[in-house]
Amino acid sequence: MLNARSASLLLLLLAMPAWGVEHPGVIPIDSECASCHVKKVTGKSVHSAMSTQCTVCHVARTQGDMTTLSLAMPKELICFACHEKSAELQQHVPVVKGLCVDCHDAHSSDQRMLLRTAAGPPLSALKKR
Numbered sequence: 001m002l003n004a005r006s007a008s009l010l011l012l013l014l015a016m017p018a019w020g021v022e023h024p025g026v027i028p029i030d031s032e033c034a035s036c037h038v039k040k041v042t043g044k045s046v047h048s049a050m051s052t053q054c055t056v057c058h059v060a061r062t063q064g065d066m067t068t069l070s071l072a073m074p075k076e077l078i079c080f081a082c083h084e085k086s087a088e089l090q091q092h093v094p095v096v097k098g099l100c101v102d103c104h105d106a107h108s109s110d111q112r113m114l115l116r117t118a119a120g121p122p123l124s125a126l127k128k129r
Ligand code: HEC
Pocket: 021, 022, 023, 024, 025, 027, 028, 031, 032, 033, 034, 035, 036, 037, 054, 055, 058, 060, 069
């Protein structure tokens, strides 16, 4: 009984997001993330999600003199927390194996539409796949 419980606990822990990503330096409570990460909130296109807290998507945990970070949801799901899997989106997202963040920066970009590269892959090419 006990063994079974600790075994499933172990499985649960293994399934949890990696808390191992250590932030370089402890983040004091109440500090503005953007005060250091200015680039995330500036650029030609800035994600509307940036007008809320970074912690909508990034979970920060401070213990002692270490802050660890993880995403609030897995990378392949997090965008759908706010963006509906609408027909429109599905059309431009190819038979998705790729991640939204392959093409879009989650924060800001010097291109339009938060795209990572100047042109972005042509939409017509995407639809064909
Ligand atoms: C005192 C300045 C400072 C503050 C405040 C700060 N950061 Fe950072 N952060 C840095 C530096 C420096 C780096 C390393 C260089 C980089 O990636 O920009 C970093 C890296 C990161 C990384 C990348 C970690 C990795 O290795 O993958 C994330 C994610 C991050 N910060 C999120 C946050 C969030 C969320 C907050 C607010 C809760 C925050 N930061 C507050 C300075 C800061």
